[in-house]
Amino acid sequence: MSTRWTVRNFLWGEAPSTKQERSLLLKLDFFILSYTCLVYFTNYLDRSNINNAYVSGMKEDLSMEGTDFNKVLTIFTCGYIVGMIPNNLMLQILPPRIWLPLCQIVWGVLTFCTSAVTNVQQLYAIRFFQGMAESSTFVGTHYILGSWYKPGELGKRSGIFTSSGLAGTLFSGVLQGAVYSNLNGVSGRSGWRWLFIIDGVITLPIAFYGFWLFPDVPATTKVFYLSEEDRQLATTRLRGYVEVKHSPLSWKLAKRVLTRWRWYACSLLFAISGETESFGSNNLMGQWLKAVGGYSVEQTDYYPAGVTAFGIFSTLVCATWTDYTQVRWPVLLYMSGSCIVASICILVWGSPTGLKFFAYYLAGASYSGQATTFAWANQICADDDQERAIVLASMNMWNNVVNAWWSIVFYPATDAPRFKKGMIAMIVICAATIAVTGLVWYLENREHRLGRRLENRTTSENEQEEKQTVVRLT
Numbered sequence: 001m002s003t004r005w006t007v008r009n010f011l012w013g014e015a016p017s018t019k020q021e022r023s024l025l026l027k028l029d030f031f032i033l034s035y036t037c038l039v040y041f042t043n044y045l046d047r048s049n050i051n052n053a054y055v056s057g058m059k060e061d062l063s064m065e066g067t068d069f070n071k072v073l074t075i076f077t078c079g080y081i082v083g084m085i086p087n088n089l090m091l092q093i094l095p096p097r098i099w100l101p102l103c104q105i106v107w108g109v110l111t112f113c114t115s116a117v118t119n120v121q122q123l124y125a126i127r128f129f130q131g132m133a134e135s136s137t138f139v140g141t142h143y144i145l146g147s148w149y150k151p152g153e154l155g156k157r158s159g160i161f162t163s164s165g166l167a168g169t170l171f172s173g174v175l176q177g178a179v180y181s182n183l184n185g186v187s188g189r190s191g192w193r194w195l196f197i198i199d200g201v202i203t204l205p206i207a208f209y210g211f212w213l214f215p216d217v218p219a220t221t222k223v224f225y226l227s228e229e230d231r232q233l234a235t236t237r238l239r240g241y242v243e244v245k246h247s248p249l250s251w252k253l254a255k256r257v258l259t260r261w262r263w264y265a266c267s268l269l270f271a272i273s274g275e276t277e278s279f280g281s282n283n284l285m286g287q288w289l290k291a292v293g294g295y296s297v298e299q300t301d302y303y304p305a306g307v308t309a310f311g312i313f314s315t316l317v318c319a320t321w322t323d324y325t326q327v328r329w330p331v332l333l334y335m336s337g338s339c340i341v342a343s344i345c346i347l348v349w350g351s352p353t354g355l356k357f358f359a360y361y362l363a364g365a366s367y368s369g370q371a372t373t374f375a376w377a378n379q380i381c382a383d384d385d386q387e388r389a390i391v392l393a394s395m396n397m398w399n400n401v402v403n404a405w406w407s408i409v410f411y412p413a414t415d416a417p418r419f420k421k422g423m424i425a426m427i428v429i430c431a432a433t434i435a436v437t438g439l440v441w442y443l444e445n446r447e448h449r450l451g452r453r454l455e456n457r458t459t460s461e462n463e464q465e466e467k468q469t470v471v472r473l474t
Contacts, residue, residue: 020230024230031214036137041165045199046200049175050127053192055300057180067408071124072123081404083132091144097223100140104136105207107133107134111130143388143392145378146378147218155319166308166312167308175195179198218238219235221234257390260387263390267395272433273335273369276429279364279366283304286304318372331368332433335433343423349418
């Protein structure tokens with residue numbers, strides 16, 4: 001095999017053997033990834049703008065005090081938790097091309113509303129319902145990706161999707177800095193209010209794109225750009241990898257989910273490992289810069305973008321590597337190790353400012369585990385379509401259950417700039433992530449061993465039965 005094809009296979013997976021399958025993958029990559037990445041970009045843009053708005057004048061305009069900012073984050077998280085599983089179950093009832101864009105329209109309108117709030121109580125109410133609507137995107141997309149792609153194709157697509165959300169966070173800081181410089185005070189509106197208006201304008205057109213071109217799942221797709229042969233191939237190419245049958249919901253689903261290890265172990269894994277993202281999700285670097293002083297509003301918006309930039313780089317490299325090797329767990333070790341080093345550097349408060357910048361940027365590695373963990377769960381639950389939908393939703397739900405109180409306890413705004421107890425908590429959570437990663441790896445391998453034994457025993461019994469039949473006939 002030539003070097004060119006070796007590099008191509010590493011970066012994008014093994015090329016399909018037929019022209020029709022190559023054409024199908026090209027269509028899927030364009031229409032699925034273009035829409036889901038744009039949705040997640042606006043999802044994170046609309047979500048993370050609250051962090052940038054807070055350090056760009058919203059705190060003063062709304063007279064926010066103490067832990068008001070942490071409460072805003074927590075209330076959003078509560079809405080996110082409430083909407084998680086219902087949103088993923090709705091994908092079993094309504095076509096994803098209807099439900100996902102509809103939710104996007106809801107949160108886009110709420111983003112517009114945020115620009116007009118006059119007190120923090122109004123902000124609480126809007127962010128709760130925005131969280132409910134936005135919870136449809138992340139786990140819904142991972143479910144869709146797992147419905148179309150083989151395990152060797154899944155990690156890098158998950159990584160690209162996840163990175164698009166990080167790009168929204170990255171762009172939000174740059175956008176807020178530009179808005180503050182150019183629109184602050186225009187038409188009597190503060191710069192942070194203009195940010196929400198612009199975010200809403202960006203969000204709504206993408207929803208209409210989804211209504212038109214998003215392909216649903218293989219069993220129900222009716223989009224014009226997939227022929228009947230494409231639809232059949234989309235199903236047959238996944239046999240032996242992913243359960244593609246679309247069955248009606250029943251109470252048997254609850255029994256299957258609750259009597260297997262997958263729901264418990266995968267939920268525990270992301271409930272814990274997802275908290276490593278606290279560096280970025282709580283904008284600790286931005287709060288640190290604002291608290292120590294000496295930085296302009298624009299610098300406070302721009303500098304934390306480095307955390308997200310390194311997160312995007314780590315996510316894409318790790319996702320590509322895991323697809324090539326078909327081994328997911330080392331990424332979680334890399335992520336945990338990076339966050340432990342970053343926490344120690346920040347805990348040693350007498351360390352140089354440059355080292356603290358390095359530590360916060362290194363902590364961007366925490367984002368690399370997100371795509372890998374959900375690709376791993378898709379792979380683990382590939383033989384049961386409905387269980388996969390529940391497990392993916394539950395993973396994100398339990399992570400957000402922890403998120404609901406984690407920032408208030410360990411990262412209150414009043415602890416800026418040091419966040420001492422938060423850094424200690426980060427070290428503990430990273431150690432726990434390593435332990436649970438080992439547990440999931442063990443349980444997955446045990447299931448595979450038991451499955452092989454059962455398969456071998458069944459084959460042996462069938463062969464024995466055939467021999468006895470031959471003997472009787474002779």
